[in-house]
Amino acid sequence: MSEKVWLSTYPKEVSPSYEYPKQNLAQFLIETAQKYPKKKALYFLGTTMTYEELLIRTYQFANALKNIGIRKGDRVSIMLPNSPQAIISYYGSLMIGAIVVQTNPTYVERELEYQLNDSDAKIIIALDLLYKRVQRVIPQTNVKYQIFTSIKDYLPFPKNILYPLKVKKDGLSMDVTYSDTIYSFARLLKTTSSTPSMIELDPMKDLALLQYTGGTTGVSKGVMLTHYNLVANTLQTRAWCYKSEEAKEKYLAALPFFHVFGMTVLMNLSMKMAGELVLLPKFDIDMALKMIDKQKPTIFPGAPTMYISLINHPEVKKYDLSSVNICISGAAPLPGDVQETFEQLTGGRLTEGYGLTETSPVTHANTIWEKRKLGSIGIPFPDTEAKVVDPETGEDVDNGQIGELVIRGPQVMLGYWKKTEETSQAIRNGWFYTGDMATMDHDGFFYIIDRKKDLIIAGGFNIYPRDIEEVLFDHPNIIDAVVIGVPDEYRGETVKAFLVLKEGTMLGEEEIDSFCRERLASYKVPRIYEFRDSLPKTLIGKTLRRVLIEEEKENQRSNGNV
Template sequence: MHLTQSFHKAAIERPDAYATVFAERRVTFAQFIERISRLGGAFHALGVTHGDRIGMLALNSDRYIEYIFGTFWAGGVINPVNTRWSVNEIAYSLNDCGTEILLVDDAFLKLVGPLREQCPCLREVIYCGDGEPPAGTRGYEQLLRSSPAVRDAFRSGNDLAAILYTGGTTGAPKGVMLSHANLLCNALSALAAAPRPVVEATLHIAPLFHVGGLALVVQSALRQAKHVVLPNFDPGAILSTIVEESVNETFVVATMLQAILDHPTFGSYNLTSLTSVLYGAAPMNTTLLRRALDALPSSQFMQLYGMTEIAPVAAVLPASCHTPDGQKLGKLKAAGRPAPICEIRIVDPESGEERPTGSVGEVVVRGPSVMLGYWNKPEETAKALRDGWMHTGDAGYMDKDGYLFITDRIKDMIISGGENIYSTEVENAVLSHPAVQDCAVVGIPDPKWGESVHAVLVVRENHTVTAEEVIQHCRQLIAGYKCPRSIEFRVELPHSAAGKLLKYKLREALRNSQPREA
């Protein structure tokens, strides 16, 4: 199989059905395959050969989806650029993998000059906006009109498909190499792990440079669904688009879901078309999840656990675990059961020995969707891939029913007085307080205990709460030694584009500050 195969099929089976919808633009499957074959021709005319890297620095759009499949059609490798990065970070990713062609929209045109200065590898810039192409760039639509349609390169198997740079929670980006087989096997596995209602329209709101956004594109393409695309995250636009386009499925992270539910006009929309809500990329506290289940009774919820290096889904918590009867099984806090193509083990982080059922250790994953490795980083690759197993850096355990529970990142575990404290457990306790909107828990040096539990909070608008009230609330839910010993209030917390808390940034700030003791 190859990643463009679903569009070959759709052009025959559903030529007049819509493939993409963006603003006023609507493209049928017949038109879509013509456009990506011409985009492939344009890339060939610009010198792209098999395996060459093509980047895109842009907001979500229909042209972004064309870029993905047009690159595959040409035999190239996509390098979707993180739009939240600085110029230096972007330049690093382009130079690191030798990206020679970059597609840019209006939102990032101002970065073209600095990137040309810092990126000697960059030969061509393609302007993806609707205006006149700026000097030194080529117009996207003009290229499509002037380029001949070419034959599909039919890349497949272990051929490199994508280099996705991890924004990382450590601050060190690495280029994750994913093959055509990685992405296809994972998409099919994720669909098989939790059968979903029929999907005619998928809404893309997660950034397409992120593996979660890319995975939904591939899964939707396999089902010949209409790709409805919004340029960025806007809760009001999301709600109205679900209604207008009869959207059936979308993928969200916790921060997105909370913002949608908090929108002042949420209750005025008929969202019954939305039958499937996928969530993942970052932990979802059960208080927010139960609120969402009540607010969207027509939707099935499914959690997808994984990481970029696994392309990305390793485990799935199916909709059945989210129903009232399913919740009685006590699996709502689980990441899920291993996807059909994935084996998951829990091992001792030091010795690598498998841990007994119910014991916490490092989560390792094996299967055909595990990455080829990190681009130009053989030592990092060898450290992550050992004896065929991807070492995730997540701490977790498997219960007797084979459900995986994630307790923390290995590096985020707090050891206080010899006791292991998992920050996510403390965060869930803090977040269950009605006045708390967001929370991050980290360990800080303590002369007596080694580390103590420090919580950084964001309080909900029009609410107030004291540090002592939060701590007393936690004492009703978790053991006293796990409760925060110090509290810090902030307006916002640092998050990655995937919605993950960037705890390393909090730790850096805390090195030079003294938290207030409760």
């Protein structure tokens, strides 16, 4: 595998290696604003902002943080949806050398308290709608300062007048009690200098980000990503999208920036490319279709659930989707029929990639305009090494054999925040052990089989849930499926499938069983089926398998089986 056989598949426009500048990540915004000051940087629900305006507001915010007392190395929690404030807060924090902690706005109090304490955040920036939730948590943390902002602050007339009325109608509150430690975002910008602010730092060592893992497989850990990690991955992604043109692309920002995928392939990449971000505060399929139809975005990175909801929308053909040229799907496996249908609808290219929070995140992708393989995560990015090893011995396995995927490259994290032991387990001899079981074919294309922790052992057989899920997705009446192992007295574990059917369709267990037996070895065929209206997912569409496993354990306890 050291031969890097995948390089033979590289497009001639993509080099196997690049030089990555050792700079503050916020330098992308500064350079673009200097080069294209009047170019639109973002569109937000009717409001536009140029790069010049965005940079001025970002400098103001950076200076406001300094005036409050935030210094290099302090952790800044940003608990915002996709909005102008989220971008300003992010780059303003980086400019003064603070470490951003992206915080999911949907976190419940327990999750928020854990993250603020684990990161030892000094300040939090949040929506006014979240004020009460934040106040209930703050006394249990070391957070000293709070900044609150409102969606209405960047809405055009008359939306800014109507928004508070809608909030009140929905039973929510925008009320914030300000004090000498609780600040108004809008007031801070109005009263603070826009003098350029950029601190000296070591991009190779200084952290830009403490990005918490999704926690889909256990306790969430703070991933330490440097400025260099994120600069490198932004430029690797830019190289992969070699047909995209500087100052000409529009990015549909449906993925949240508080997730590392959206942060890199949307926010950071758009800043580098002088693109225009079309911001969606949350993914709503009706709003997304309208935005594509009216704003004509050219690049739409997303999760499979986004593309699935789009192609299954009953009125999708009423919208003009032809502007979309490039889509990179990540966060979960992309079903082949979804890829084909989406490309037929838009005329653009939808390709599957792969990454992890620990790798900034992208490490692999299918080429966009060249050779692709359905079901594959593609080939490694420039300067990225990957191989498949025996999970026990660490020795390389032969092509086609299953082992653990390990990765080495400039985008790989420094380690886990305050978790030395977990870091030493994850990074060995310079290689990051992903925990994903994979294979590599003779062309250097990689295939994810499953998470190592999700392996089901039934009757001595190793069963990978994804094998079964791919078969279930092939059934025309099944739109979502997830498979887990459940305790079984005879087999040790057995296979249970949770299914979501297409609206208005009927499907019996016998029919599904027969369908699976034609396509799977008998030991892989699910023994138990449960039909649901929906499956638990993260905001970007990754199925929360652990939630179903915990539910199953609780059911077992309730029934006295554990």
